[in-house]
Amino acid sequence: MLQTGVSSSDLQSVGYDATTCTLEIKFHSGGIYHYFKVPEAIYRGLMAASSHGKYFHAYIKDLYFYQKIALKTAQ
Template identity: 60%
Template sequence: MIPVSSSDLQAVGYDSLTRRLVIQFTERTYEYSDVPESIYKGLMNSSSKGKYHHEYIKNSYPNLRIG
């Protein structure tokens, strides 16, 4: 997990072998499945990680609350 500068997200992790993206928010953590590495890189390079998550990840990939 890599800490990020964001008002919504606290940390992000990605496994390129399994294509699993983990996003830690203030009070919850989600794991997203089958996420292309380009989406992960886009998130990490975005100036607004919360907006990027909402627009490109939140409703686009299967997810499971893990914490």
């Protein structure tokens, strides 16, 4: 999934698969998560938000089923 870096103290990058409506978020804290059945409008709202972290907490976190898929690897 293609990732786009975002300017956020919490989120590192965001990706979206419109075919499966899966949102992928990499966090600075180390986790990579998939959020399922996320409408494209929510993804677009996240990417357009002035605060990606605030938008994530208000409109995505705890509202969509998610799965932690990986830990961030050391670089």
